[in-house]
Amino acid sequence: MFIIINSGSSSLKFKVFDNIEGKTTIAEGLAERIGVDGKVVIKYQGQSITAEIEMKNHEMAVKIILDQLLDLKIIKSYDEIKAIGSRVVHGGEEIKESVIIDEKVKDIIKKSVKLAPLHNPGALVAIQAFENIVPKVLQVASFDTSFHQTIAAEQYLYPVPNNWYEQHQVRKYGFHGISYQYICKYFAEINQKKPQDLNLVICHLGNGSSVCCVKNGKSFDTTMGFTPLDGLMMGTRSGSVDPSIIEYMIKETKQDASKITEMLNKQSGLLGVSEVSSDMRDITIAAEKGDKKAKIALEMYTQRVAQWIVQYLNNLDSKKIDGIIFTAGIGENSHVVRAKIIEKIKLIPLEIDDEKNIAPYSDFKKISKKGSSINIFAFRTDEEKMILNDIKKYTKN
Numbered sequence: 001m002f003i004i005i006n007s008g009s010s011s012l013k014f015k016v017f018d019n020i021e022g023k024t025t026i027a028e029g030l031a032e033r034i035g036v037d038g039k040v041v042i043k044y045q046g047q048s049i050t051a052e053i054e055m056k057n058h059e060m061a062v063k064i065i066l067d068q069l070l071d072l073k074i075i076k077s078y079d080e081i082k083a084i085g086s087r088v089v090h091g092g093e094e095i096k097e098s099v100i101i102d103e104k105v106k107d108i109i110k111k112s113v114k115l116a117p118l119h120n121p122g123a124l125v126a127i128q129a130f131e132n133i134v135p136k137v138l139q140v141a142s143f144d145t146s147f148h149q150t151i152a153a154e155q156y157l158y159p160v161p162n163n164w165y166e167q168h169q170v171r172k173y174g175f176h177g178i179s180y181q182y183i184c185k186y187f188a189e190i191n192q193k194k195p196q197d198l199n200l201v202i203c204h205l206g207n208g209s210s211v212c213c214v215k216n217g218k219s220f221d222t223t224m225g226f227t228p229l230d231g232l233m234m235g236t237r238s239g240s241v242d243p244s245i246i247e248y249m250i251k252e253t254k255q256d257a258s259k260i261t262e263m264l265n266k267q268s269g270l271l272g273v274s275e276v277s278s279d280m281r282d283i284t285i286a287a288e289k290g291d292k293k294a295k296i297a298l299e300m301y302t303q304r305v306a307q308w309i310v311q312y313l314n315n316l317d318s319k320k321i322d323g324i325i326f327t328a329g330i331g332e333n334s335h336v337v338r339a340k341i342i343e344k345i346k347l348i349p350l351e352i353d354d355e356k357n358i359a360p361y362s363d364f365k366k367i368s369k370k371g372s373s374i375n376i377f378a379f380r381t382d383e384e385k386m387i388l389n390d391i392k393k394y395t396k397n
């Protein structure tokens with residue numbers, strides 16, 4: 001049995017798989033409001049159990065989740081746990097692939113806390129908690145940044161004084177790497193291609209959104225940067241804006257830089273522009289009903305994705321492009337958003353097949369017409385399965 005952990009700043013998602021192939025999810029759940037009060041939801045065998053339990057930190061969350069797995073008889077004893085895989089947001093520049101967690105790796109995660117202050121601390125505490133409770137169990141970490149370690153300096157440097165990078169590690173790191181890796185692996189398998197031959201533009205459009213240009217199987221560039229705030233407009237994040245706005249708004253509103261940055265992270269994007277919601281479902285419904293601000297938000301969101309797709313296609317050899325892929329909550333589910341994005345690409349003759357775009361699907365589907373110059377797909381991503389697959393390298397079972 002394998003446990004996959006995904007720690008947020010105040011939450012901890014988990015999935016329990018019965019084998020390394022990940023065919024069956026035995027249980028999954030979420031501990032949330034960690035550090036506030038605490039709520040745990042566990043889904044298994046078609047039921048959903050909710051418990052309000054105080055959780056002061058991620059360590060308590062891990063203990064409670066393990067207790068619940070025992071209490072609900074999802075596992076009989078800790079001996080059944082063969083390995084634990086954790087998603088870690090930031091691995092800095094040192095980590096280029098998934099790794100077995102040891103003291104050195106924990107130090108690197110710790111060192112990267114200043115680069116990902118909201119996410120890395122929770123992940124580290126959870127990893128340590130598992131180590132305390134089940135010290136003999138193999139723990140593997142998969143990093144959101146590692147897939148992007150192939151990006152060249154021309155792409156990852158910002159045009160700022162060099163010592164910002166050399167002394168302060170200011171560079172593009174990129175995120176959503178586990179999802180991009182999964183899509184590449186899956187796309188290569190389905191199309192019987194060698195991973196190193198893949199040339200794709202992948203749009204991971206969820207609450208957090210980014211685009212990745214995959215050239216010869218490697219991340220060539222991606223829209224998120226030093227932090228996940230850069231690039232596309234998102235649910236509550238602004239994406240790229242003129243950095244001068246920050247100082248201007250500090251002066252205008254007499255708030256400090258961290259407050260303005262928080263507003264760019266939590267009160268901007270779809271939510272900020274529409275004043276309706278950060279959720280794309282609400283935005284599309286409101287826009288359909290004629291809400292002007294929701295319409296503008298939808299147009300802005302789709303325009304920005306279209307522009308990045310064009311820019312990234314330009315990095316690829318036009319004869320070798322395998323496709324444009326939409327994934328994550330919005331990319332997988334919103335035919336309206338997919339159609340709008342493609343409609344906004346004028347430079348290249350792309351054609352969506354409306355019927356295919358709307359049709360239900362399980363894991364993936366092609367949504368372009370035969371005449372489209374590039375194939376377009378919707379793919380369901382699965383970060384937990386990718387992490388499970390990363391564990392496979394280090395275990396026999």
Ligand code: ADP
Binds near residue numbers: 205208278279280282
């Ligand atoms: P994250 O993992 O970044 O929190 P998700 O990948 O779960 O985000 O995506 C969440 C987004 O997906 C939300 O904006 C939600 O509205 C959108 N979404 C989910 N289902 C649909 C749907 N059927 N139509 C449009 N948007 C959807």
